[in-house]
Amino acid sequence: MRFTRSVALLAVPVLGLGLVAGCRDSRTQAAGGSDSASSNETVKIMVGGIDKVIYLPAKLTEQLGYFKKEGVNVQLLTEPAGAQAENVLISGDVQGVVGFYDHTVDLQAKGKCIESVAQLAKVPGEVEVVATAKAGQITSPKDFAGKKLGVTSPGSSTDFLTRYLATVNGVDPGAYSTVKAGAGQTFIAAIDNGGIDAGMTTDPTVAQLTSTGKAKVMIDMRTEEGTKAALGGLYPASSLYMDCAYVAAHKQTVQKVVNAFVRTMRWISAHSADEIAAKMPADYAAGNPQLYTQSVKDSMTMFTADGVMPADGPKTVLNVLKAFSPNVKPKADTIDLAKTYTTEFVSKAPKSADAS
Incomplete structure (x- = not known):
């Protein structure tokens, strides 16, 4: 989408000019183990596509003013x-x-x-779409061989999931071409110009493609049912994750940030897609508010109501990754899932911080 590009460009000077201090904060402060200056600290959070519906809680938390209400200065980048x-x-x-x-x-x-300190979604919210012109040729992952498949970038979660779907359906990931298609307008352009035959993306891109007849949904992981059918269980996806050393050294700050996110998750569960969409920046709708609202409606069941990691979710993720990942597969038996997430902070989020 146009907005993704503009926000990313705006983030560049921030990264270029201010992140020397950011590096110092996250490393040397963690080493010092003190959180005494937490009220004055800026927490920079990078969002993997700030206008994607799967990451909606990040911007919504800012829009609702919950970071400020918790007394923490959060800067969202994309x-x-x-x-x-x-x-x-x-x-x-x-x-x-x-x-x-x-x-x-x-x-x-x-x-x-x-480690994930707040789990925002219990399913990926990802959709494998097929260019309408190729829909007769690609009806399942069994047809991936020889095709050009779009992912946001190599090494991204869309890449992980695409490789898994290919592997469990008997197709070696090396048998298809992985194309960096990005998201939003770059992904749509790749469908338009034949750069990809199919690909994995999220709303609102999915809504834009299907409403215009440019692509069709093949695998829908926006719901629990679709995710279980594709991956064998719930696949906790969107989360707020941080370096373990930073978390250990900045517990007060992390608690404030998590409180804000948990409050947002409760707000989402208590409001309609129309109400949620109305709180988001107008640019996110890309000139089509009704379509954006529909994309929120189609995806909102993916979100957790309290920021808690779903039971057995981490095990599903490990099972998926060890099926194809050259990094995880040889070390699968040594992976300690308990160190990849914590419920310490969501469990302490004030019950009074319910939707308001």
Whole structure:
């Protein structure tokens, strides 16, 4: 979408000019183990595509004023792909990422400790769409061989899920072409110009493609039923994840941020798609408010009501990753899922912080 590009461009000077201090905050403060200055600290959170409906809670929390009400200064930045968002967290340029939980498992296999502190979604919210002109040729992942498949970027969660769907359906991931298609207008353009035959994306891109007849839905992981059918269980996806050392050293700050997110999750569960869409920036609708509202409606059941990790969800994620991931597969038996997420902060979120 146009807005994704503009926000990303706006974020660049912030990253370029201010992240030296950000690196110092997330690394040296963590080493010092003190949270005494938490009230004055800015928490930079990178969102893996801030205008995607799957990550809607991040911007909605800001729009509702919950970060300010919790007394924490949060700066939201955006990066269209989760793999890049993950990288800026590892480098210490931001303190948190709103992205897919599966990155915490993948990173543990690489020797890094990253944990989800608030689980925003219990299913991916991802959809495998097929260009209408190719719909007769691609009816399931069994047909992926020889095709051009779009993902946001290599190493992203859409890449992970696409590789899994291919593998369990008897297609080697090397038998199809992985195309970096991004999201929003870049993904739509890839469908339009034949750059991809099919691909994995989210709302509002899905709504834009299907409403115009450019693509058809093949696999729908916006619902629990669709996710279980595709992946064998719930697949906790959108989350707020942070470096374990930062979390341990900044518990007061993390608690405030989590309180704000939990309050938003309760607000979402108590309001309609129309009410939710009305709170979001007008630019997110890309000139079609009705379509944007529909995309929110189609996806909103994916969200948790309280920020709590769904039972057995992490196990599903590990099962998916170890089926194809060269990083996770050889270390699957040593992965400690208990270190990839924590319920410490969501369990302490004030009950009085219900939707208001």
